[in-house]
Amino acid sequence: PKIVTLPGDGIGPEVTAAAVAVLREVAPDVTIEEHLIGGVAYDTHGDPFPQVTRDALGDADAVLLGTVGGAQDSAWNLLPRHLRPESGLLALRKALGCYANLRPVRVQPGLEHLSPLKAELARGVDILIVRELLGGVYFDGDRKIDGDTAYNTMRYTTPEVERVARVAFWAAEQRKGRVTSVDKANVLEVSELWRRDVTALRDREYRGVHLNHEYVDSVAMLIVSDPSRYDVIVTENLFGDILSDLAAVIPGSLGLMPSASLGDGAGLFEPIHGSAPDIAGKGVANPAAAIMSAGMLLRHGLKRPEGANQIDRAVALALREHPTRDLGGRADTQTFTRAVLSALE
Amino acid sequence: PKIVTLPGDGIGPEVTAAAVAVLREVAPDVTIEEHLIGGVAYDTHGDPFPQVTRDALGDADAVLLGTVGGAQDSAWNLLPRHLRPESGLLALRKALGCYANLRPVRVQPGLEHLSPLKAELARGVDILIVRELLGGVYFDGDRKIDGDTAYNTMRYTTPEVERVARVAFWAAEQRKGRVTSVDKANVLEVSELWRRDVTALRDREYRGVHLNHEYVDSVAMLIVSDPSRYDVIVTENLFGDILSDLAAVIPGSLGLMPSASLGDGAGLFEPIHGSAPDIAGKGVANPAAAIMSAGMLLRHGLKRPEGANQIDRAVALALREHPTRDLGGRADTQTFTRAVLSALE
Numbered sequence A, B: 001p002k003i004v005t006l007p008g009d010g011i012g013p014e015v016t017a018a019a020v021a022v023l024r025e026v027a028p029d030v031t032i033e034e035h036l037i038g039g040v041a042y043d044t045h046g047d048p049f050p051q052v053t054r055d056a057l058g059d060a061d062a063v064l065l066g067t068v069g070g071a072q073d074s075a076w077n078l079l080p081r082h083l084r085p086e087s088g089l090l091a092l093r094k095a096l097g098c099y100a101n102l103r104p105v106r107v108q109p110g111l112e113h114l115s116p117l118k119a120e121l122a123r124g125v126d127i128l129i130v131r132e133l134l135g136g137v138y139f140d141g142d143r144k145i146d147g148d149t150a151y152n153t154m155r156y157t158t159p160e161v162e163r164v165a166r167v168a169f170w171a172a173e174q175r176k177g178r179v180t181s182v183d184k185a186n187v188l189e190v191s192e193l194w195r196r197d198v199t200a201l202r203d204r205e206y207r208g209v210h211l212n213h214e215y216v217d218s219v220a221m222l223i224v225s226d227p228s229r230y231d232v233i234v235t236e237n238l239f240g241d242i243l244s245d246l247a248a249v250i251p252g253s254l255g256l257m258p259s260a261s262l263g264d265g266a267g268l269f270e271p272i273h274g275s276a277p278d279i280a281g282k283g284v285a286n287p288a289a290a291i292m293s294a295g296m297l298l299r300h301g302l303k304r305p306e307g308a309n310q311i312d313r314a315v316a317l318a319l320r321e322h323p324t325r326d327l328g329g330r331a332d333t334q335t336f337t338r339a340v341l342s343a344l345e
């Protein structure tokens, strides 16, 4: 199988290198091809998602991404929007047709102390957030900034809602069988459609799954103060962006949150943390999320669950013995990566 | 001075009665007139914001609101959108011209243990969230659900951004002098306008205030894992809705979050919690947020800071001695309210 890696900007190259080292160990038969995305791609090709990268995806079985973007005051942020690093990432998601972004939130036994939450709240948390990734306010064409007015449009259609809801129901069937759909139906028409279509699909095809609906503001509070009430959460793009970053509070760091984006073709696997320009190049970034994303790549992209489990176990061990700085420990990227490699059985 | 109370639905009447009892004690000269809003107003007048309520606001100096809305499966939710309880609340906010919603998040000394966060993180937190309340996706006319498509529009204009940013800068000047403006400018044009206009206003008129910009997903995580980094947060309507509910995690309950909505005329004061239909009528709701909202009414609405301080001190004392059920204690609404009344000096 062929994997394309897109290390990107900031700490992206460091954490991707760590993930690749682990991947080579667990899946030595895999071919790895590296390409540019984001700010570095703009700097080299004048395009954050250049044609050469796009072409390389054609025969890829999976894509492993680092991070894109610069600091708030980066020169990239002065470019026209379509040339900025983040636009490269959005174009990549679109090109791959990855509409369902899976963001697992799990607190490993023995790692409750890493959470800012009281240990009894963090213990045993196991939530899967399914974020719609190709619709809503992120992609709708009707958007403008002009003089003293600006707007974006939050739009969904029934097929868009159904295809991502299917992924959530399917995942729930492998888990505890419960889906919480998150919206703001007390205010938004687009949420009314979302709620109606998710409900209809459950009634039609997934009667064994328990479905409830909650408002996004309420979930933002409850996911942190009572996380064990959730099994699978499904929501639209912007709410999913906010809730999944927020959920990183539970395990204790964005550095512990991998993701898998699935859809029509090759899957996209990326840590959910940003490019952390303040620590880029210093060799101290926590590569756990990137390594766990490589695990999700094995599980969902190459259908090799044993390899994925191997990685998850090794990461949990390494976190216990060599916590990185974001977790209050002292391990740097290399130390942590070596610990993972030597914990692989 | 004349105050209009709008107890509303669910636990609204119970917590409003508690707040009124405290208000009568601290400001015996105030005239109080009660009217209907929300679901009960629809049930009585066929309109969640009836004309008789609207008329009563004309000469009011401030409005004290309870809560509106029913359970997710309430019959009210089957009404056309403009007749639902929440639409009554939105129409009320609009009618009063309350564009700046102040939501203080404070952990009182000695009450850190109520937080699900580790005590060292919760200690001393004092954040003011300023939420834009009359714009964005909540109010823009361009919205529709039609067959298998639905959309809402997130729109802002420069004057809308400036008037709420002014409130945030003004508040920061009374506090630690720092404003964090929250947006999603890496994706949204409407956030680009927001960021540009907030920055320009600071540069023009509030050079003494330190301003920084952060993305909403990042703030969602940081406000819980590192709350002491924030002083004043200013953001648009939907982000403010989510972040302020979320911030309730820090003190430990939505039941501890009051709010003040200020603007062109009389201010609107309301607890940020919902109508909690599951416990309505049982006499166990925590009235602290409603009572503290009455405190904010005295401070911002009637310019009586001594009265406000009196209430804040009494609530803190009562919380220490008689925590309500949402806080893991056993006090019911009446016990708690009596404790506040007897703690007033």
Ligand SMILES: CC(C)[C@H](C(=O)O)[C@@H](O)C(=O)O
Pocket (backbone or CB within 6 Å): A069, A086, A089, A241, A272, B186, B187, B217
């Ligand atoms: C960088 C940005 C465009 C992106 C998003 O909002 O989707 C990021 O926050 C994420 O969650 O992957």
Ligand SMILES: CC(C)[C@H](C(=O)O)[C@@H](O)C(=O)O
Pocket (backbone or CB within 6 Å): A186, A187, A217, B069, B086, B089, B241, B272
């Ligand atoms: C009830 C609802 C319309 C309201 C809002 O979203 O503004 C509530 O959540 C709040 O925060 O006051």
